[in-house]
Amino acid sequence: MVLSVSLPHGPGYMIHFASLDDAPGILAREGLRKGRCIVVTDTNVAARLKQPLCDALRSRGWTPKAVVLPPGEATKSQDSLQIINDAALGWGIDRETPIIALGGGVIGDLAGFAAATLLRGLPLVQVPTTLIAQVDSAIGGKTGINHVVGKNLIGAFHQPRTVITDFAALTTLPERQWTSGLAEVVKHALIADPTLFELLERDWPSIVDRHEATISDIVPRAAKVKARIVSLDEKETGRRAILNFGHTFGHAIEREAGYGYFTHGEAIALGMRAALHQSSLVHADEDFDRADRLVRRIPAPKLPSHIRRSRLMAAMRSDKKVRAGKLRLVLLRRLGEAYVTTDVPARGIEAAWRYVGVKR
Amino acid sequence: MVLSVSLPHGPGYMIHFASLDDAPGILAREGLRKGRCIVVTDTNVAARLKQPLCDALRSRGWTPKAVVLPPGEATKSQDSLQIINDAALGWGIDRETPIIALGGGVIGDLAGFAAATLLRGLPLVQVPTTLIAQVDSAIGGKTGINHVVGKNLIGAFHQPRTVITDFAALTTLPERQWTSGLAEVVKHALIADPTLFELLERDWPSIVDRHEATISDIVPRAAKVKARIVSLDEKETGRRAILNFGHTFGHAIEREAGYGYFTHGEAIALGMRAALHQSSLVHADEDFDRADRLVRRIPAPKLPSHIRRSRLMAAMRSDKKVRAGKLRLVLLRRLGEAYVTTDVPARGIEAAWRYVGVKR
Numbered sequence: 001m002v003l004s005v006s007l008p009h010g011p012g013y014m015i016h017f018a019s020l021d022d023a024p025g026i027l028a029r030e031g032l033r034k035g036r037c038i039v040v041t042d043t044n045v046a047a048r049l050k051q052p053l054c055d056a057l058r059s060r061g062w063t064p065k066a067v068v069l070p071p072g073e074a075t076k077s078q079d080s081l082q083i084i085n086d087a088a089l090g091w092g093i094d095r096e097t098p099i100i101a102l103g104g105g106v107i108g109d110l111a112g113f114a115a116a117t118l119l120r121g122l123p124l125v126q127v128p129t130t131l132i133a134q135v136d137s138a139i140g141g142k143t144g145i146n147h148v149v150g151k152n153l154i155g156a157f158h159q160p161r162t163v164i165t166d167f168a169a170l171t172t173l174p175e176r177q178w179t180s181g182l183a184e185v186v187k188h189a190l191i192a193d194p195t196l197f198e199l200l201e202r203d204w205p206s207i208v209d210r211h212e213a214t215i216s217d218i219v220p221r222a223a224k225v226k227a228r229i230v231s232l233d234e235k236e237t238g239r240r241a242i243l244n245f246g247h248t249f250g251h252a253i254e255r256e257a258g259y260g261y262f263t264h265g266e267a268i269a270l271g272m273r274a275a276l277h278q279s280s281l282v283h284a285d286e287d288f289d290r291a292d293r294l295v296r297r298i299p300a301p302k303l304p305s306h307i308r309r310s311r312l313m314a315a316m317r318s319d320k321k322v323r324a325g326k327l328r329l330v331l332l333r334r335l336g337e338a339y340v341t342t343d344v345p346a347r348g349i350e351a352a353w354r355y356v357g358v359k360r
Numbered sequence: 361m362v363l364s365v366s367l368p369h370g371p372g373y374m375i376h377f378a379s380l381d382d383a384p385g386i387l388a389r390e391g392l393r394k395g396r397c398i399v400v401t402d403t404n405v406a407a408r409l410k411q412p413l414c415d416a417l418r419s420r421g422w423t424p425k426a427v428v429l430p431p432g433e434a435t436k437s438q439d440s441l442q443i444i445n446d447a448a449l450g451w452g453i454d455r456e457t458p459i460i461a462l463g464g465g466v467i468g469d470l471a472g473f474a475a476a477t478l479l480r481g482l483p484l485v486q487v488p489t490t491l492i493a494q495v496d497s498a499i500g501g502k503t504g505i506n507h508v509v510g511k512n513l514i515g516a517f518h519q520p521r522t523v524i525t526d527f528a529a530l531t532t533l534p535e536r537q538w539t540s541g542l543a544e545v546v547k548h549a550l551i552a553d554p555t556l557f558e559l560l561e562r563d564w565p566s567i568v569d570r571h572e573a574t575i576s577d578i579v580p581r582a583a584k585v586k587a588r589i590v591s592l593d594e595k596e597t598g599r600r601a602i603l604n605f606g607h608t609f610g611h612a613i614e615r616e617a618g619y620g621y622f623t624h625g626e627a628i629a630l631g632m633r634a635a636l637h638q639s640s641l642v643h644a645d646e647d648f649d650r651a652d653r654l655v656r657r658i659p660a661p662k663l664p665s666h667i668r669r670s671r672l673m674a675a676m677r678s679d680k681k682v683r684a685g686k687l688r689l690v691l692l693r694r695l696g697e698a699y700v701t702t703d704v705p706a707r708g709i710e711a712a713w714r715y716v717g718v719k720r
Contacts, residue, residue: 009369078442089509117477120504120515121595144480149449155480156516235481318452 003220005139005227007159007234015139015163015227017220020053020127023164024060030162032123033096034061038088040111041102042071045129048172053102053127064100065091069107073259076106076146078154084114098123098161104130104177105137105264109155112143116158123161129169131181132265135188135222136243138163140230150318151251157235165223167215176299179208180265183246183298185218187272188225190291191245191330191338196221197294204297242338245330246272249352252315257304266300274352279332281348287335309353309360313346363580365499365587367519367594375499375523375587377580380413380487383524384420390522392483393456394421398448400471401462402431405489408532413462413487424460425451429467433619436466436506438514444474458483458521464490464537465497465624469515472503476518483521489529491541492625495548495582496603498523500590510678511611517595525583527575536659539568540625543606543658545578547632548585550651551605551690551698556581561654602698605690606632609712612675617664626660634712639692641708647695669713669720673706 001017016026028034037057041050046068054064067087069075088097099122101111108126115124128138144155170178189197199218200207206214226243233240250271254262262270272295280288316327326342329349333339354360361377376386388394397417401410406428414424427447429435448457459482461471468486475484488498504515530538549557559578560567566574586603593600610631614622622630632655640648676687686702689709693699714720 078438082438085507085514089507089513117504117514117516119513120502120517142480144477147445147449153449153479154445154477156477157480 001220003224003227006231009234010159013160013162015165015223017165017167019168020049020164020166021056023053023056023127024062026162026164027098027125032098032161035097036063036065036091036093037098037100038093039064039066039100039102040084040107040114041066042069042075042107044071045103045107049102049129049169073106073146076110078145080110081114081145084111085118088114088118093118093122095119095122098125100125100127102127102129104128104133108133108138109143110145112158113145113155116143116156121158124158126160126163128163128165130173130177131170132184134165134170134219136184136226139223139226141234165219167219170215171210176263178210179299180263180269182207183265183269183272185222186295186298187245187268188222190272190332190335191242192225192229192336193221194336196225197335201294241328241340242330245338246275248316248319248327248329249274251319252312253307255315256307256311261304262300266298269295269298269300270356273356275329275331277355278329278348278352281351282331283333285334288332291335303357307358309350309358312353312358313349316349361580363584363587366591369594370519373520373522375525375583377525377527379528380409380524380526381416383413383416383487384422386522386524387458387485392458392521395457396423396425396451396453397458397460398453399424399426399460399462400444400467400474401426402429402435402467404431405463405467409462409489409529433466433506436470438505440470441474441505444471445478448474448478453478453482455479455482458485460485460487462487462489464488464493468493468498469503470505472518473505473515476503476516481518484518486520486523488523488525490533490537491530492544494525494530494579496544496586499583499586501594525579527579530575531570536623538570539659540623540629542567543625543629543632545582546655546658547605547628548582550632550692550695551602552585552589552696553581554696556585557654557695564657601688601700602690605698606635608676608679608689609634611679612672613667615675616667616671621664622660626658629655629658629660630716633716635689635691637715638689638708638712641711642691643693645694651695663717667718669710669718672713672718673709676709
C-alpha cells in the first residue's frame with residue numbers, strides 16, 4: 001500500500017506501508033544511489049530493529065553506519081546533532097548519502113534536522129517506529145531540536161525523500177507509548193475526518209489491543225489526514241496550523257508538569273479536552289461531548305497537584321506559534337472542522353483549564 | 361537602484377542599492393512588521409556601521425538588539441551560532457522577527473543560518489558590507505557554518521527577504537579586503553559577462569582606487585550575474601555550480617596554506633588561474649591569456665614553500681562538491697562561458713597546479 005504526499009512546490013513523495021525487509025527495494029525505486037547511508041536510531045529501537053534493517057541494506061549492496069543515541073526527549077539536542085554531524089562528516093559522505101531516521105518523533109526530528117543541514121541538505125528517509133511518528137511526525141518535513149528556552153525552537157522544513165512505515169514495529173511498543181500515541185490519531189479524526197472518528201469510537205477496544213486488521217485500517221487513514229493537510233500548506237503559513245489542535249494547551253501542560261511526567265500524547269489528549277471545551281463555549285455542536293468521551297478513553301496519569309492556571313496561561317503565551325504577541329488557538333467549529341483564531345478571550349482559556357481540573 | 365532576484369519557486373526578492381539610513385523605509389516596503397529585530401555583526405563592522413544602522417532603525421520604531429562577534433573565519437562556528445540562538449530566544453522573538461546580517465561573508469552565512477533555523481525560519485535581511493558579500497555571498501541564499509572536517513559543511517538554503525547594499529560601506533574597507541574581493545568580480549566576468557570583463561580591463565586602476573563612479577558601475581553589474589544564475593537554479597542542482605569557478609582549486613590552496621594565510625579572494629584568484637590554465641588545455645581561445653593577465657593584477661602573498669601538488673590534489677578530492685567519488689570542476693569554454701565537468705584527467709589538474717607555481 002502506498003500513500004502519496006503532493007507538495008505545492010517540488011515533487012512530493014510516497015509513504016510506503018511495507019516491511020523493513022523491503023527497504024532496499026524501496027530506496028532503489030526512489031532513485032537513491034547504493035553506497036553509504038547513515039542510520040540514526042535510539043537504543044530501544046536499535047535492540048529490536050537496527051539489525052534487521054542494516055542486514056537488509058547490506059545484503060543489497062548498501063554500507064550502513066548506525067548512530068545509536070539514548071532514548072527520550074533529551075536526545076533532541078544540539079549535542080546529539082553534533083554526534084550525528086561528526087559521525088557523518090568524519091566517516092565521509094557526499095550530497096547523495098541518505099540519512100535514515102529509524103525511530104519515533106525524537107529520532108525523526110533530530111535525524112531530519114541533521115539531513116536538512118549536512119552539506120545543506122541530504123536525502124532523508126523516515127522509518128517511523130511509533131504510532132505518533134507513523135501518523136504524524138514522520139510526514140510533513142518538520143525537523144528540529146530543542147533549546148533550553150523551549151521545545152522545537154531550532155529546526156528546518158526538510159521533506160523526506162520517502163517514508164517507510166512498517167506496522168510490525170508497533171506491536172512491540174510499550175503499552176503507554178501505544179495508548180498515548182492514539183491521541184494524535186484522535187486529533188486527526190477530530191480536525192478533519194468524521195469517518196475516522198466513528199471507526200475509533202466503534203473499534204476502540206480492538207485498537208487498544210492492537211489487532212492487526214484494525215491497525216492497518218486506522219494508521220493509513222490517520223496518516224492520510226496529515227498528508228492531505230501538508231499538501232495544502234507545506235510550511236505552515238495557513239491551513240497546516242490546524243494540526244496544532246490541542247497543542248498550545250498540551251505544550252503548556254507538558255512543560256508545567258515537568259517534561260517526562262506526561263508523554264507527549266497524554267499532554268495533547270488533555271490539551272484537546274481543553275480545546276474541545278473552549279470550542280463548546282463558542283459553537284453549538286452536540287458532538288463535542290462525544291469527542292470528549294473518546295479523548296477520555298486515552299489513559300493518563302493524574303494532573304500533578306502543583307499545576308496552576310496562571311502558570312499555564314503564561315506558558316501558552318511563550319509558545320512558538322504566538323505572533324506579534326497574539327495567542328493563536330485551534331478550535332473546532334464542529335466535529336471534523338477545525339480553524340485557527342486569534343480571537344481568544346482569557347476567560348475562555350481559563351474555563352477550559354478549569355474544565356480539565358486545573359486549579360486557580 | 362534596485363535589482364530583482366526571481367526564483368523558480370517562491371516570490372523572489374529585491375536587492376536595494378541604498379544608504380543604510382534608508383533601511384527602515386526598505387523594511388517597511390518589504391512588509392516587515394516593526395518591532396524587535398536582531399542585528400548580527402562583527403567588531404570591525406560594528407565600529408563603523410552598527411550605530412548608524414541601529415539609530416536609523418530606532419528612530420523609526422524598531423527595537424534592535426545587536427549580537428557582536430569577533431571578526432574572521434573562526435566565527436563561522438557552532439559556538440557563534442549558539443550565541444545568536446541564545447540571545448534571540450532568551451530575548452524573545454516570534455516568527456516575524458527579522459535577523460539583519462550586517463557584515464561580510466562570514467556574518468552573512470552565519471546569521472543567515474541562524475535565520476534559517478530559528479523557529480524553523482525567520483525573515484533574513486542581508487546588509488553586505490564587503491565587496492565579496494555585495495556581489496556574491498549575500499545573494500542566493502546559501503547559509504552555513506564550518507565544521508572541523510571542512511568549511512561550509514553544515515548549512516541550509518535560506519533566501520533573504522531583501523538585500524540592502526550600501527556602496528559607502530566599501531570605502532572604509534581595509535585595502536587587502538578590497539583588492540582580494542575583486543577576485544569574485546573578475547570571476548563573474550569570466551563565467552558569464554564579457555562586457556564586465558572589458559570594463560574591468562579598462563578601468564582597473566580606478567577600480568583599485570575605489571572611484572565612486574566606477575564602484576556604482578561595477579558592483580551592481582557583478583551582483584546581477586549572481587542574481588541571474590541563482591534565478592535559474594536556486595539550490596545548486598545544475599547551472600549554479602558554475603559560480604564555483606576557481607573554487608575547488610581555491611579551497612584546496614586556502615586549506616593547505618593554512619586558513620588566514622590567503623584571504624578567500626586571493627585563494628580564489630589563484631584557483632581561477634589554475635582553472636583557466638586547465639581550460640586552455642582543453643579549448644582553444646586566445647582570451648584565456650588575457651583573462652590570466654587580469655587575474656594576476658589582484659595582489660596576493662607568495663605561495664608558501666611547503667605546499668605540494670599531491671596534498672592539494674588530495675584536498676580537492678575531499679571537497680563538498682565531490683559526488684559519488686567524482687571530482688567536478690568548472691572550466692571555461694571561452695571567455696564568458698563556463699560549464700561543469702567530471703571529465704577531468706589528473707594530468708590536467710597537475711599541469712594547472714604547476715602553472716601557478718606549486719611544486720611536485
